[in-house]
Amino acid sequence: MSQFRLEVVQRAFGERVVLNRLSLSIAEGEAVAVVGRSGCGKSTLLRLLAGLDRPDAGRVTIDGTPVTGPRPDVAVVFQEPRLLPWLDVLGNVMVGLGGRGNREEAREQALRALRRVGLAEAAAKLPKTLSGGMAQRVGIARALVRRPRLLLLDEPFSALDALTKIELQGELDRIRAEDGPALLLVTHDLEEAAALADRVVVLETAPAGIVLDLTIDLPHPRNRRSAAFQAIEARLARALGGADAAEDDAGMERAA
Amino acid sequence: MATILARTAAPGSRARWHPFRLGLPFAGIALPVLLALLLELGAATGWLQSRFLPPPSRIFATLAGLWTTGDLAGHILITLWRVALGFLFGALAATVLGMVAGASPLWRRWVDPTLQGLRSIPSIAWVPLFILWFGIFETPKIVLIALGAFFPVYLSLSTALREVDRKLVEVGQVNGFDRLTILRRIMLPAALPGWVVGLRGGLALGWMFVIAAELMGASAGVGYLLLDGQMTGNAAQIVGCLCLFALLGRLSDLVLVMLARPFMTWQDSVAEREQIA
Secondary structure (H helix, E strand, O other), rough: EEEEEEEEEEEOOOOOOEEEEEEEEEEEEOEEEEOOOOOOOOOHHHHHHOOOOOOOOEEEEEEEEOOOOOOEEEEEEOOOOOOOOOOHHHHHHHOOOOOOOOOHHHHHHHHHHHHHHHHHHHHHOOOOHHOHHHHHHHHHHHHHOOOEEEEEEEEEOOOOOOOHHHHHHHHHHHHHHOOOOEEEEEEHHHHHHHHHEEEEEOOOOEEEOOEEEEEOOOOOOOOOOHHHHHHHHHHHHHHHHHHHHHHHHHHHHHHH | OOHHHOOOOOOOOOOOOOOHHOOOHHHHHHHHHHHHHHHHHHHHOOOOOOOOOHHHHHHHHHHHHHHHOOOHHHHHHHHHHHHHHHHHHHHHHHHHHHHHHOOHHHHHHHOOOHHHHOOOOOOOHHHHHHHHHHHOHHHHHHHHHHHHHHHHHHHHHHHHHHHHHHHHHHHHOOOOOOOOHHHHHHHHHHHHHHHHHHHHHHHHHHHHHHHHHEEEEEEEOHHHHHHHHHHHOOOHHHHHHHHHHHHHHHHHHHHHHHHHHHHHHOOOOOOHOOOOO
């Protein structure tokens, strides 16, 4: 049963149509990656589910109820960590709790979330002293502390170096196995999509429509060197870049 | 500049004395001291006509003389009082209205243009009206100073609020903050540095307008002392008052910066690294 749905959604900014007649459903606990070139409207898709944006036409629903704004059971991790620079790390994670409720309890929950991303010792640090990877970890903790049913991630690792990226992808994979929130991961990194998602949706350039909706049936954590994994990556690349690009890749591989 | 050098210097070399590595307070005072020495020298050798530009020693003696009679402290206190009171009222009103302006598009559309129009009236031009309304004693002076302090604070706070990064506001939105909480917990802290800049500008204008107010007609205050120096042809008293204004203005600005600093350590800015006021 699909709990999170966008139905025949359209969205334009002025003259520019970004999404056109697009439908997408995510089941409870399902991890869906949306890949596409930059500017193809994949972030808009995420913002619609986050309640930060509304479609011009179509319906965005969660459990059948229209999304009219941000919801307590949905959390967002942005591309940039977007930490509040005047709050320490713990304070930033507490922002995820919406500033309500018992302060002591909130501190406890925030500390627990920080421990899960391995940053408990950094609780009192100011954002300006954090590295990019640490800052994004705080951003993830701020989302986790909400105990979301749906976790939206907008190219969360694209600004990180390769090593940190793989590390954080592994953590996200583990967190998902533990908590089991549904995931919508917007990315342009095909390997990332293939490593983390149960389903990968490939969008064409704006106005975006779905060109491929591929279910990946490999166990987590995935072995990125396996033939099956690489076949999936190649298939995604073909769908994204058209046949030419994929053949080029294949040619390069043969040469190597 | 001196502090940058001091901080980038290798730890081992710190013990060695170097003129450019002196701490900021000393480095900042070096130039005025040098200037004073030159003036003193110029007066002593007769290069400068001390009737127009009295030597620092005579200025100091004049101020000291005024101090021993007890007059100077009184003049300084009354001027400080006027600036403090006017600045307080002006900054307070500006802070409240600046917040409204920053948070409310309705205010920006309907009220802000009028305020901007009022802002383009040179504040001194209000003087005749204020005297007509409030008489010639303290009230018009305080109102004038408050008016002077109002606009920089209002303008910089409302602008800073409007320029808060939309991305940070979105963080509040997706985490379920209501509008008031977003204002309180995201927009106001983000606008704090801009507000402080406005306060400093407002305080500077407060000093400007206290002179205007005291030149207009006062029986006490540093501005009155200045006018008195002109009437009696006492250049030392005039220059002494100028020095007082420089000193008081700078000190009050420093106090403001010191008060604000603990709230701004989170800034990852050049100034925060260098600790320059």
